[in-house]
Amino acid sequence: MSEPVIRSEKLTRTYSMGESVITALREADLTIHAGEFIALMGASGSGKSTLLNLLGLLDRATSGEYFLEGKPVSSLRRDELADLRGRRIGFIFQNFNLLPRLSAWENVALPLAYRKGEFAVQDQIDRAREALTRVHLENRAEHNPMELSGGERQRVAIARALITQPAVILADEPTGNLDSKTGVEILRLLKELNEEGRTIIVVTHDMNVAQYAGRVYHMLDGTLYESELPHVAA
Amino acid sequence: MKASYRMSLLDLLRTALRSVSANKLRAALTMLGVVIGVASVIAMLALGNGARAAVDATFQSLGANQIQIGQRFTMQDGELQPTGKTLTFSDGLDMLTSVPLIERVEMSASKTVKARFGKNTVEINVTGTTADALDGIVSSGDVQPVGWNSDAPISAESLLADGRFFSTDEVFAGAPVCVLGYQTALDLFSGDNPIGETIWIDRTRCLVIGVAVELESTDVQQRYRSDPNEGLLMPISTVIQTLYDEEPSVYMVVHAKDAERIDEAKEQIKEYLRARHQIEQDADGNYQDDFDMTTRNDILGQQQEAAQTFSLLLTAMATVSLLVGGIGIMNVMMVSVTERTREIGVRLAVGAKQKDIVSQFLLESILISASGGLAGIVLGILAIPLAAALNQGVALLYPGSIPLAFGVAVLIGIVFGLYPAIRAARLDPIEALRYE
Numbered sequence: 001m002s003e004p005v006i007r008s009e010k011l012t013r014t015y016s017m018g019e020s021v022i023t024a025l026r027e028a029d030l031t032i033h034a035g036e037f038i039a040l041m042g043a044s045g046s047g048k049s050t051l052l053n054l055l056g057l058l059d060r061a062t063s064g065e066y067f068l069e070g071k072p073v074s075s076l077r078r079d080e081l082a083d084l085r086g087r088r089i090g091f092i093f094q095n096f097n098l099l100p101r102l103s104a105w106e107n108v109a110l111p112l113a114y115r116k117g118e119f120a121v122q123d124q125i126d127r128a129r130e131a132l133t134r135v136h137l138e139n140r141a142e143h144n145p146m147e148l149s150g151g152e153r154q155r156v157a158i159a160r161a162l163i164t165q166p167a168v169i170l171a172d173e174p175t176g177n178l179d180s181k182t183g184v185e186i187l188r189l190l191k192e193l194n195e196e197g198r199t200i201i202v203v204t205h206d207m208n209v210a211q212y213a214g215r216v217y218h219m220l221d222g223t224l225y226e227s228e229l230p231h232v233a234a
Numbered sequence: 235m236k237a238s239y240r241m242s243l244l245d246l247l248r249t250a251l252r253s254v255s256a257n258k259l260r261a262a263l264t265m266l267g268v269v270i271g272v273a274s275v276i277a278m279l280a281l282g283n284g285a286r287a288a289v290d291a292t293f294q295s296l297g298a299n300q301i302q303i304g305q306r307f308t309m310q311d312g313e314l315q316p317t318g319k320t321l322t323f324s325d326g327l328d329m330l331t332s333v334p335l336i337e338r339v340e341m342s343a344s345k346t347v348k349a350r351f352g353k354n355t356v357e358i359n360v361t362g363t364t365a366d367a368l369d370g371i372v373s374s375g376d377v378q379p380v381g382w383n384s385d386a387p388i389s390a391e392s393l394l395a396d397g398r399f400f401s402t403d404e405v406f407a408g409a410p411v412c413v414l415g416y417q418t419a420l421d422l423f424s425g426d427n428p429i430g431e432t433i434w435i436d437r438t439r440c441l442v443i444g445v446a447v448e449l450e451s452t453d454v455q456q457r458y459r460s461d462p463n464e465g466l467l468m469p470i471s472t473v474i475q476t477l478y479d480e481e482p483s484v485y486m487v488v489h490a491k492d493a494e495r496i497d498e499a500k501e502q503i504k505e506y507l508r509a510r511h512q513i514e515q516d517a518d519g520n521y522q523d524d525f526d527m528t529t530r531n532d533i534l535g536q537q538q539e540a541a542q543t544f545s546l547l548l549t550a551m552a553t554v555s556l557l558v559g560g561i562g563i564m565n566v567m568m569v570s571v572t573e574r575t576r577e578i579g580v581r582l583a584v585g586a587k588q589k590d591i592v593s594q595f596l597l598e599s600i601l602i603s604a605s606g607g608l609a610g611i612v613l614g615i616l617a618i619p620l621a622a623a624l625n626q627g628v629a630l631l632y633p634g635s636i637p638l639a640f641g642v643a644v645l646i647g648i649v650f651g652l653y654p655a656i657r658a659a660r661l662d663p664i665e666a667l668r669y670e
Contacts, residue, residue, distance in 0.1 A: 056583070058582075086584055091584070097576065099577055101256060114584065114587070
């Protein structure tokens with residue numbers, strides 16, 4: 001079998017709060033292969049955000065190791081992490097996190113703008129339009145986020161996550177701020193992308209989201225369990 | 235590759251421009267300190283430059299080897315009064331033989347008189363001079379014939395339209411001769427030739443031997459203050475003997491033989507005049523001189539002192555406003571960083587490195603300070619006449635002050651924008667993304 005996209009060995013993250021030490025993530029072992037659609041479930045405070053931050057290279061583990069496409073990341077410096085994050089990770093957030101003063105295409109092109117000397121402006125525009133077309137928003141390219149509906153905003157965010165052809169797309173409660181109908185549309189879009197070969201990890205506490213996933217992980221008090229598919233469990 | 239890098243710099247600039255213009259009023263208020271500071275820098279340098287130009291002009295009228303000597307005036311009972319003994323014509327004549335380091339003594343004494351020819355009467359200034367007065371006028375550079383091509387040297391002869399100037403013999407003899415100013419000749423003779431005619435000056439008769447050409451002041455600003463064409467010149471001895479009841483005080487311009495040894499010459503003159511006027515050392519070892527001597531270096535010192543005092547004031551003002559402006563920029567940038575914490579989080583999430591965030595915020599603060607700088611330059615240039623009025627009319631835009639002031643403004647943006655920018659770049663991406 002080929003190298004997994006994501007592999008973690010005893011990944012642990014603790015926080016010191018004065019005298020006491022809180023273990024947010026305890027020795028998580030995780031293996032995710034290219035093309036998988038993973039749901040990461042758990043109550044708030046269970047440690048799923050901590051794990052997502054580590055997988056997204058936004059945070060560093062206290063101990064253990066995380067291999068992204070086979071490469072250990074614990075020894076990387078902050079700017080090296082930023083570079084790797086920009087190239088290989090695509091983020092989708094619950095609150096979309098689009099920049100209000102930029103148009104849809106500029107938001108989508110933002111990850112390319114930080115790769116100095118790699119993409120000429122016209123190239124950025126072309127790729128941003130291509131990504132917007134993929135999420136069916138080609139006619140909204142010049143709109144500001146304020147002029148878009150919630151579902152459209154999230155699709156812009158998905159286009160931004162797609163534009164770099166990342167190793168993995170991390171979606172943190174992507175339907176949390178959407179009505180159920182729009183939420184389903186977004187999940188179907190993610191499913192389509194997964195069927196096109198994208199590796200996707202969705203963090204959620206919504207059982208319905210998990211139905212789209214191929215595998216489900218569960219977090220409880222900082223410990224990671226691989227669980228049965230929810231429709232089987234339910 | 236290089237082109238796209240330039241584009242990304244342009245991108246950064248566009249981003250900065252967009253976020254600054256999103257808060258126009260805030261940016262404008264923030265700029266105020268820099269505007270005033272930069273305007274002060276421009277005005278300050280204009281004053282320094284104006285003082286220098288004024289000194290340069292003084293250099294022209296007072297040669298490097300010349301010493302002006304006049305009777306000392308002091309304040310007494312609220313009025314300027316001459317002190318001690320009169321500085322006399324014979325003081326000047328004997329100086330030439332007694333003081334070895336000098337080669338020439340020009341002397342003059344002025345008096346307002348009534349001049350009359352036939353039915354025409356004018357009240358004018360008569361100036362008694364030595365025979366080399368025209369040379370003195372030429373070397374002073376204060377006036378020139380109207381329409382004179384400024385490149386050509388002026389000769390003493392070219393100042394006379396008609397007739398001749400009086401000779402040394404006539405000066406010593408106290409001859410009743412005079413040379414008329416251009417306008418005075420017109421006023422008295424209504425266009426007729428005055429040469430050889432006799433006019434009345436107060437109660438003295440005087441033969442007109444020459445008429446000056448029409449003159450204008452070389453300094454344009456001076457042209458409306460005095461008319462060099464009104465008045466007449468007579469031998470100084472004639473003026474002293476016939477127009478004054480008692481011996482008048484004369485004004486001297488003494489030429490030292492060697493400009494390098496002008497201070498020595500000054501000392502010799504001082505000793506000579508003290509001996510002649512019987513000025514003794516007082517109990518404290520000081521001399522109460524009754525004359526004042528001025529050289530080019532003295533004037534330079536005075537001008538510099540005046541300009542420096544004012545410049546110091548403006549420097550203080552510039553420093554304080556730039557400091558306040560800088561702190562204002564820092565404050566606004568801190569607010570901006572806080573307001574845009576989430577944006578910073580997003581940028582970090584999509585791969586922005588620390589230096590990307592630093593450049594973004596630094597560019598924003600430079601944009602604010604540089605705009606303030608430009609506005610300050612305009613304001614400063616407009617304020618120059620005001621600065622001139624407060625500094626006795628000497629202020630002149632110093633061209634180098636524009637890039638300098640702009641540079642200072644940019645520097646303020648960098649210095650005071652750096653800390654907020656670094657703070658922005660050091661934000662924890664997780665905290666930043668979670669920020670509400």
